[in-house]
Amino acid sequence: MNTTTKPQTTSTGLAALEARLREDLAWLELPSPAWVPPRFVEGERVLDVAIVGGGMAGLAVAAELRMLGIHHIKLFDQASAGREGPWVTYARMQTLRSPKQLTGPALRFPALTFRAWYEAQFGREQWDALNKIAREQWMDYLRWYRDVLALPVVNDTRVARLEPRADGLWALHLQSAAAQAPSEVRARTVLARHIVLATGREGLGGPYVPPVAATLPARFYAHSSDAIDFDALRAKRVAVVGGSASAFDNAAVALEAGAARVDMFIRRSEMPRINKLTGIGSPGLVHGFQHLQYEWKWRFLHYSAQSQTPPPRDSVLRVTRHAHAHLHLGSPLLGATIQGDEIALDTPKGRYVLDYLIFATGFHTEIDTRPEFASIAPHVRRWRDRFNPGPELANEELGASPDLDLNFAFQERAPGSCPSLSRIHCFNHAASLSHGKVAGDIPAISDGAQRLARGIASMLFHADRELHYAALQAFDKAELFGDEWVDADAATEVSHPAVTSEP
Known part of the structure; x- marks a missing residue:
């Protein structure tokens, strides 16, 4: 088990690392100067890109957009500052499951890696001794990442509704908690040319709870992504449904x-x-998956889903070391009833009486269930709309996945029904079937962020091509002034040698 080590050279080490990062970026002439022509509506500047979600994925995309010279961006996150993503909320593992050496959202900058951040504070010996990264420490690193790159995250703000406009822009209707009075909600609207949905594992849907939960009062159960008062479960009989790491x-x-x-x-x-996907992890998978034919994409992820990902050994041992922990295999829930202040849970192997139930049953990807997406959900093409895998490979979750283009953008179910869908980019778990595991997991998050940012840069340039052409024509900064040479043929008097020929 990892514990957070106290820094040895906190300020000096980080200050030196940050100086190195600034120098690295200066040598590479990054971030690039702003080049996107500003757009205004009613005197207000339109965002080039609005990012919904200020966790790891949103930060990585924002950083890469800045590197490419797309500076007028904002990230909106409903969590308070420093609590974005799952790391200090519903993630309850002690350490990350990923190996410590993975570079995560560093975007190929060595000074942006977790390792650089860690060694700057604790030294090389501590890094060598580290087994896995403590969950809370990863959150500390992401806070530093946000600060050192000065990424513009607007916290305590949720997107209540997305609305397409006739001019091709998107309106984001926001609700923000007032800083002085958190119970007061302030509504406002911002306009954006592009939207990135960096909404993590929840993606476009939400927590999945099996139908049996419909018979239970809310006080008797929770989903694993909920805020659970574990102290209230002291001396209680608790059941957990599911066999995942969570x-x-x-x-x-x-x-x-x-x-x-x-x-x-x-x-x-x-x-x-066996975690099957780790067996073929490579740059080939990262960069090649998006170009596979529909059938092959489906086959890869269907097989992975059927095989399932095992929980980490440490997570299992963390449970099984307790004598009063009991694991029931081959035990799907058949029913649940309330008997006074107790739950009676039925499985093929018997009835169990308990006090509280936690569903660790994952997430669904049905966009229709999210009110903020109500204006776009009817128009989004899903995989089930255009691909039939046959009964042997049927998978409802995969079928609900959005069918994204090469820029992570939604595509229309009915052509012409909502053309501006092409400017909403799905950079979360729901992108997995279209693009592979590059939009939420630590191993390839930089590759995904760079792919998306380059796609948006291309789209912005294409949309403004007339303005850029006009700028090309109007550009008049001379590099030569006309006094650097004399045209020999333009002299007023030129003496030519006589030309003779032999008869």
Whole structure:
């Protein structure tokens, strides 16, 4: 188990690293100067790009857009500053599951890596001794990343509704908590040319809870992504539904909080043991997946979903070291009823009486369930709209995935129904079937951010091509002044040697 080590040279080390980063960027002439022509509506500057989500994915995209000279951007996140993403909210593992050496959102800048940040504070020996990155420490790194790059995140602000406009722009209707009075909500609208949905694992949908939960009052259960009062579960009988890493993390926290008993109910009769996708992880997969034919994309992710990803060994041992933890394989839920202040849970192997139920059952990707996307959901083409994998490869979750173009943008279900969909970019878990695992997971987040930012840069230039052509024609900064040479043929008197020829 990792614990956060106290820095040895906090200010000096980070100050030196930040100076090195500034020098690296200066040598590369980055960020590039702003080049996107400003656009105004009713005297207000239109954002070139609005990013919904200020977590790791949103920060990486914003950083790369800035590197490419797209500076008029803003990120909006409903969390308070420093609490974006899952790391200090519903993520309950002790350490990250990714190996420590992965470069994450560093965008190929060595001085932006977690390793550089860590060694600047704790030294090389501590890095060598580190097993995996502590979850809270990763959040500290992302806070530093945001600050050192001066990324413009607007916190405590949620997008209540997206609205397409006749002029091709998008209106983001925002609701912000007032700084002085958090209970007061301030509504405002901003306009943007492009929108990036960097909404993480939740993607376009939300937490999935099986139908059996419909019979239960809300006080008896939670989804693993909810804010759960684990202290209130002391001396209680708790059940966790699911066999994912998140299921084991939540079971472990309940046990560590003093739960009297924790039962885990797993549908499968055997636990998956091999993370199949890691076996083919390579730049080939990162850059080649997006160009595969529909059938091959589906086959890869369907096989991965069927094989499932095993929870980390450390997460499992964190649970099984407790004698009052009980794992039930081959135990899907058949029903749940309330008996006084208790839940009676039925599985093929018997009935279990408990006090509280946690569903670690993942997320769905149905965009129709999100009110802020109501104006676009009917127009978004899903994979099920244009691809039929056949009964052997049927998968409802994959079918609900948006069918994205090469710029991560939505495509219309009915051509012409909402042309400006091409300027909303889905950079979250829902992009996996179209682009591979490049829009949310640590290993390839930089590659995904660079792919998306370059696509947006191309689209912005194309949209303003007439303005750029006019600027080309109007450009008049001379590099030569006309006094650098004399045209020999333009002299008023030129003496030519006589030309003779032999008869």
